[in-house]
Amino acid sequence: YIEPEKSIILQIKAAEFIYSDRFKTSCTLRFPRVEKVRDDKEWSDCMTTDELKTLRQAGDGKLATRHATLDVDQPSPKKKRKVVRIEKPIAVAPRFRGTDVSNVTKESGIFEGREVCVVNGSCEYNKSRLETLIAQHGGGVIQNPDHNTYCVIADRKNIKVNNIISCNVYDVVKVEWLIRCLEEKHCVEWLPSDMLYSSPETRQWFANDYDCYGDSYTRPVTGPQLRTVFDTVETKSDVRRLTADEIAEVEMEYFPDDSSYGLFRCCRVYLDMYAIIADTSTKIMDCSLELASVEMRLYGAVLVDTLSDDVTHIIVHSHDLTRVKRFRETTRSNRRRPHLVTEKWATSCLETGQLVNERGFYP
Secondary structure (H helix, E strand, C coil): CCCHHHCCEEEEECCEEEECCCCCCCEEEECCEEEEEECCCCHHHCCCHHHHHHHHHHCCCECCCCCCCCCCCCCCCCCCCCCCCCCCCCCCCHHHCCCCCCCCCCCCCCCCCCEEEECCCCCCCCHHHHHHHHHHCCCEEECCCCCCEEEEEECCCCHHHHHHHHCCCCCEEEHHHHHHHHHHCCCCCCCHHHEEECCHHHHHHHHHHECCCCCECCCCCCHHHHHHHHHHHHHCCCCCCCCHHHHHHHHHHHCCCCCHHHCCCCCEEEECCECCCCCHHHECCCCCCHHHHHHHHHCCCEEECCCCCCCCEEEEECCECCCHHHHHHHHCCCCCCCEEEEHHHHHHHHHHCCCCCHHHHCC
């Protein structure tokens, strides 16, 4: 309890009075906020219970200015001045407007006789720049495709592109195709990887010339195009990755003499680089087999850290044979015992360009 004469006067703002049986006034404030501490008033200048009752009844409990005021003769607050808004004419947003190409100078006939609709561009080549380039190289530019439209250019799908696709009439081609035409200085044929959407006629044409991954049956491909084909293969859910052994079998069957870097493709090799066998935490510092490790990986070998049944070779260094006996004991129960050889076997294979017999390289 605080003595009244030691109290201060607060100016309170609230939404309304609400009933409450916790206070002797039988009411409390809803959403009260302290607006000001009235140091200019004495404690005795606070609102009386009669004034509180009058204020509560004046606006039926509401405290908004239009509902209640202590002074009934007080003039009502001035109405807010209406803000006059200037109506702007309805127009197409600048990013959707066509580019004025009437003053563009023609530089070549790359797109001569072709009418192109550009919907959107990339960060480097925006819509306006693409339309200017098309006009510079002899093409026509329109904002909505019709029966004369050669193709629709877009960098990404949006509402307009999806609406065009839903017509199932127009070919929607990526911006990269147009840039490639400019770089090669002629209108190049579309590739499956160039398309955001293909019309039924174009799909039929692709089906005759390309497989389902976009690889042509008859045309040579560049390195980047082949990379795109491989990326497409990887996105297919029905494609199973070949294991290292399966890749080795394919290489040995179809390309036995083409690449020396597949020399050890069929080998799974354990290198004696650990003080405790198969314990990678005990790796020997500056091990003599570090170079052999690099060479084996370079020429296609799969290096392993455990002596499992699929290990084909264990390589030890000819200057450190301390673990040879342990290797023989460990692999004795293996279903297929690996060849235990020195690093000289790998060196001999690299020198001759073929896998030599391991018999002469046992430690």
